[in-house]
Amino acid sequence: MARKSLVGVVADELLDRIVAGEFPPGTVVPGELELSAKHEVSRMTVREAMKTLQAQQILSVERGRGTFVNPLSRWASLEAVLRAASEGENDAAAAVQLIELRRMLETGACELAASKVSAEDLARLGKHIDTMQAAHEKNDVASFVEADLAFHDVILHASGNVFVAVLFEPLHRVLETRRTQTSKVPEIQEHAIGHHRSILDALAAGNPDQARQAMDAHMQQTLDDLKNYVLGA
Structure with missing residues (x-):
């Protein structure tokens, strides 16, 4: 041993x-x-x-x-890939692919959540957006990232699909690292807050198609922001 x-x-x-x-x-x-x-x-x-x-x-x-x-x-080890994505020096491709993965899973989760989300879930989502706004105004990146991650976590669980949240759990560390990297840019924070409000509106309306489209638009903006502000593509 x-x-x-x-x-x-x-x-x-x-x-x-x-x-x-x-x-x-x-x-x-x-x-x-x-x-x-x-x-x-x-x-x-x-x-x-x-x-x-x-x-x-x-x-x-x-x-x-x-x-x-x-x-x-x-590579065939998820743990090793996540280490490379969160700690690697030359990982632009991994950063883009992570957003692509999120886009595939989170748009579907948001669509499912639209017909299952509770009033308590909606209240939590609104609270997380308020926290993001306050953190943005104070330039508190750590609090902004925490609220951002929590917002998405509520939606994953509200989807009612147990596999979705479990699949995302190993990604938490790399997602936190990525959010901290991108959320240092005030413009990216503003974009995220606006898209989160649109997602909340769609979920509150109980419209699955609108919810999917709102999350998809958020993922596209996240990808664009990564390329424009962080990777310089």
Whole structure:
């Protein structure tokens, strides 16, 4: 059990270096001898750690050439992908793809919520918007992000689909990181508040089509803001 734990530590440290950009996709990672010396472990421990990352398709072995870092699109570990998306240095594609994922799931959740949302849910949504507005006026990014995340969480649960909220739970850390990054821009805050009000109006009207369209417009604005204000695309 102790050796397995040590293998995990070495695998995590190597993944940290990959995520940090020390070993970009397509590059060769150091050999067993170099890694065993750096981590002060046996070559067998390093070999098992490498196998762990290979099983997650983070690394691939080409006989006679070495062990290479795979592009993020090939990784098979959700945890590793989320680490790369929240901590990576060159993750513009991951940022865009995260919004694409949200668009696919949240528009549907909003459509479902329109026919199921309770008066208590609507009141909570309105309160979260008020908190966002107050935080915007005080330039309190942390409070703004907290209220923003809470607003969307109410809708996910109001959809009545248990799978939706469960699917989003692992994304919380990366969503918080992304929101903090984008919400530092006052214009993005203003856009978000306006779209959240439109979403609330659609939900209060009990109109599924309008609710889907309102959330879809919000996701499009989020994508546009990311490209224009953060990525400089």
